[in-house]
Amino acid sequence: MNLHIEASGNRTPVVVLSSANLDAGNIRDFREAVEPILADHDNLILDMEQVTFVDSSGLGALLACLRLLQGKHGDLTLCALTKPVKALFDLVRMNRVFQVYPTREAALLGLSAS
Amino acid sequence: MKAIILAAGRGTRVQPITHSIPKPMIPVVNKPVMAFLVELLKQHGFDQIMVNTSYLAPAIESYFGDGRRFGVDISYSFEGYLDDERIVDAPLGSAGALKKIQRHSGFFDEPFIVMCGDAIIDLDLTALMDFHLSRGALATLALAQVPREEVASYGVAVTYPNGRILQFQEKPAVAEALSTTVNTGIYVFDPALLDWIPENGAYDIGSQLFPALVAAGEALYGATLPFQWLDIGRIADYHRVMQMALSGEINGYTPPGREIAPGIRVGLNVRFDPATCNIEGPVYIAGSATVEPGCTLIGPLMVGPGALLESGARVEKSVIFDYTRVGGLANLSGMMVSGKYCADTTGTVIDPRASDIGWVIADARAPRSEPGDYQRLILESLA
DSSP states (O other): OEEEEEOOSSSSOEEEEEOSEESTTTHHHHHHHHHHHHHHOSEEEEEOTTOOEEOHHHHHHHHHHHHHHHHTTOEEEEEOOOHHHHHHHHHTTGGGTSEEESSHHHHHHHHHHO | OEEEEEEOOOOGGGTTGGGTSOGGGOEETTEEHHHHHHHHHHHTTOOEEEEEEOTTHHHHHHHHTTSGGGTSEEEEEEOEEEETTEEEEOOOHHHHHHHHHHHHHOOOOSOEEEEETTEEEOOOHHHHHHHHHHHTOSEEEEEEEOOGGGGGGSEEEEEOTTSBEEEEEESOOGGGOSOSEEEEEEEEEOGGGGGGSOSSSOOOIIIIIHHHHHHTTOOEEEEOOOOOEEEOOSHHHHHHHHHHHHTTOSTTOOOOSEEEETTEEEOTTOEEOGGGSEEESOEEEOTTOEEOTTOEEESSEEEOTTOEEOTTOEEESOEEOTTEEEOTTOEEESEEEOSSOEEETTSOEEOTTTTTOTTTEEETTSOOOOOOHHHHHHHHHHO
8 A cells, every 4th residue: 555645835744545446455554554644643635536446444444544633633634536436425425524625726725725 | 010129239338227137128217118119119000020139138028028918019039149058149230130030031021110229219100101101212210400519429411401311420520520410220111221231240220231322322311200219328318318207208108106295106015104204206116115214305216116215315316226225324316226236327336245335225135234343433423
């Protein structure tokens, strides 16, 4: 699992998830890779542009990250969901739980405005 | 009088619906597309109907049988072979299908109707035949106008004022289309036309036979008769046709069931109390379905036979197929859903098993699975 942080020029770092899947097959790797990032930051933007498949384990892993950050009064914001991932999010109403922005730029703008 | 319905296509552009049913059997609420065509043929006196089948042939053959139920005679020309008890489809193309039947028995011995099994039409077939006979045409095509941006999906025809066809363009680019008059896939053919089809192999009417006939200067005519033409070429078309059918916008068609309140129709043995749900019609709940209290149903919506909507589910402008369980967390808008897939109109498909979301979408007949750790986390977050 390759997660890399890109400085955003704003306080919230953008984490790019470079994997086509986030599912039962790689959430262990995801957790290991994301743990130190979660430890260092309270707010994160996760750029999902490269992810085309998420299953219920993947959703659960994202929720676990969200809870951890919210426990520190921070937030996990998602952006750039691909069509199949957005369809799944809509289906299970994840938009009630996550802040989701269509693009990274919109996410950065949205967060700096709020 | 005689007709043929072309029913051998795979319907790849209507996947995932056509993974398990052939295109002519795609249900428009309670009725396969092809049943509309058989009824129309019968209404206009075409009571000897050949159907060429290939992909998932048994589904068509077992539904229509010998045609007696529809007041017509139906027989099938199967294109494929049996391999170790499994039917393998090997379609011959639309023109090749006619040739095979003609070689088999010489069935086409008078002008006959040809139609594709994947569109709902209310065309005046009698008027089309009269047009054909009065022109002495080798073939007459029913033409229709489409918006210019849609021409790339069709065969475009250019005609003289008297209807004679000057030129064809098969699926032209929008900028290159010479007209917005398109071939609807409904024809009258003179039997002499069959001599133009090669003896063996696959051959297509629109892209091969017609251009050859025009090039040879044969008398092809296009008839522009006004009619409702609901082509189910892509999955978005299917969604639109379903929305129209549920809204009562298909000519001559009334949605099934008993109307228990304005815009709410139900079949037999339905467990559903409209007073306990938030409903905007038109909604059709098919037989033996269950809608638990606390659901939101926004029409046009169909809940198929034996389907189950669990308390809290929100379902809007969607088609819920037979025996689909929709969990209380589900939010479906503009979707076509079965236990095996959840598809939107743009072709995005969620496979509930691959995505491990059996707690939201599953087959209603399958045993319920216990939620795992992550699923519990999701359920808690949404509670």
